[in-house]
Amino acid sequence: MKRFKILALILAIITLFSLASCKKDKKTTYTVSAPDGAPVMAIAEIMKNDDKYSCDIISASDVEATFLKREKDFIIAPTDIGMKISMQTGEYKLCAVTSWGNLYIVAKEGTVFDKNSMTCSEFLSQFSGKSVSSIGVNAVPDKSFKYLLDKAKVSCTINPSNAPDIQAGLKEGTIDYAILGEPAVTGASMKVSGLKILCSISDLWEASESCGFPQASVFAKSSLKENVIDEFLNRVRDSINYLNESEDHALELGNFMEQTGKSALKGAIVKKAYKRMSQKFVAVNKSCIDEITNFLNAIGESYSYGVFYEKN
Known part of the structure; x- marks a missing residue:
């Protein structure tokens, strides 16, 4: 009887350790x-x-x-x-x-990019001497656009901003061109009359680099x-x-x-x-x-x- 109790105790301990080990190893969330x-x-x-x-x-x-x-x-x-x-x-x-790529160049006026009839450089030439307000300065929106401008040899001023200020500036007419990301583009288009998408940065990137964004x-x-x-x-x-x-x-x-x-x-x-x-x-x-x-x-x-x- 004593031997049976000892054996049962050993089995119980082994079972507890096994369950604890499984619980430890198996992450559920x-x-x-x-x-x-x-x-x-x-x-x-x-x-x-x-x-x-x-x-x-x-x-x-x-x-x-x-x-x-x-x-x-x-x-x-x-x-x-x-x-x-x-x-x-x-x-x-x-x-x-x-x-x-969810970044877009938006404006009330400007030439819309058509990859079948113009090059990336030809599209970007419209921004020569102009100012473009952009989200994400020193981040991907700013760096990718600057890279494309430099490659196209286009000189353009990029003004750091944020989505709410850009939307307000577009509405008031104090901003002519801007870079926004979706869903902010759609939000702005619902509030700024006449706003249009000139091009996506990813389409320009593909035209310039022949690869994705x-x-x-x-x-x-x-x-x-x-x-x-x-x-x-x-x-x-x-x-x-x-x-x-x-x-x-x-x-x-x-x-x-x-x-x-x-x-x-x-x-x-x-x-x-x-x-x-x-x-x-x-x-x-x-x-x-x-x-x-x-x-x-x-x-x-x-x-x-x-x-x-x-x-x-």
């Missing part, structure tokens, strides 16, 4: 951060329907701090910022591109297991595909983001803007890596091939 606006729309369907991922919306100014805290499992972020900090810390891997990407914690990363990437692909399927889906997800109370996105605006957000999931492969490195090199940012996610 993964954390995700994305900046408000177009970037977060890549995971909007996940936020709405998948409890496996705890997602939070951050401001663009908090992206660097989020990387440096090293707390999130996954981060959707501007490709250049994510690459720079991942090179510094070694904590994250660039796994896929989610946005191929990988503006935002998915970064995964380096310590995560491959199957965990791959499962999340598949969910992001599905989320983007769902958004792009129809206006109804865009409205549904836009309404959801609006109802969270944590996003500035509005359902009616997302419904009109979703196509110009250029959400498209492309996992890193040789072609994608070439586009990313060409993009970063052109805007004066360094990169490391060691940051790119590779399956074992």
